[in-house]
Amino acid sequence: MEKKYWVPAIERVDKIIDIIAHHPETYRLIDFTNELNISKSSMFSLLNTLETLNWVKKEKDGTYSLGIKLGILTPYYFKQFDLITTFNLEAPSTMKKLDETLQLSILDRTEIVYLAKKEGSSAVRVSTDPGMKLPAYATAMGKVQLSQYTYEELKALYPEYSLEARTKFTITNVDELWEQLLDIKEKGVITEYQEAVEDFYCVAAPIMNHEDRIIASVSATILISKWEEKKEIAQAEVVDLARRISLKAGFVASIKS
Incomplete structure (x- = not known):
């Protein structure tokens, strides 16, 4: 795919959500940082934004699972x-x-x-x-x-x-x-x-x-x-x-x- 108009931040979010979907309540901040080779500060900002928007949920042990926003949107996808x-x-x-x-x-x-x-x-x-x-x-x-x-x-x-x-x-x-x-x-x-x-x-x-x-x-x-x-x-x-x-x-x- 041509990446002339590519937005790297969105690509990072896509990878984060994909990891969480397949490994819920497994990855912590440091795990994402190591897996995706992203600085800790940048990863913190991404995860914090996703959590605020309810795309992901931070568990009590610091791991992440999918947030309620994805569940809300899912039926609309299958409807179309x-x-x-x-x-x-x-x-x-x-x-x-x-x-x-x-x-x-x-x-x-x-x-x-x-x-x-x-x-x-x-x-x-x-x-x-x-x-x-x-x-x-x-x-x-x-x-x-x-x-x-x-x-x-x-x-x-x-x-x-x-x-x-x-x-x-x-x-x-x-x-x-x-x-x-x-x-x-x-x-x-x-x-x-x-x-x-x-x-x-x-x-x-x-x-x-x-x-x-x-x-x-x-x-x-x-x-x-x-x-x-x-x-x-x-x-x-x-x-x-x-x-x-x-x-x-x-x-x-x-x-x-």
Whole structure:
């Protein structure tokens, strides 16, 4: 980023708040001074100003935690957060590296609703568009979002137990689905092989919010003929895209130390 009009004091405040957010009630004045290589007098002025404005709170033992001002402003941020706009802003950088179809969806009970799409340069087009719905159990994005449920909750969603096959590769019962969801819970990503549409692989990852809850998912869809060549970068890039959107939705667990 160009720093022609950069304000160093604001950059210092940003670093201070970031440290406090990840290490509440840990850092004292001297710790900030050593960590950021700022003089003690300058650091005292910064912390004192932030405390007066309620951006930070000084504890009785001299350590600092986040102040009430950040809590007051947080709901306003999430009120303005737009999932589709954020996807459209973040997806192009992923597209440059992967050049495959990227999609965004949310869960509507047992179906996913496609919200946005960015297409790669392949001549073969993925036949899904914003507004369309598909069974969640047959799609990578759907399975990622279903992974937030317990086994009992999953059975309640699919009381008939059996699942209608869309292709010869589609899983056909709740227990098979549950086994896949357990894998997602552990790895945070899933690859789906021709379960919704034949001739394609799909890899998906969850978008999390500030409440550590899955609110959507993103995916990359790749022709079978390209899968071996692209599977590693596809998984890495989809996970990274989901992470970037999640951070803008307020998710912080992935960067806690």
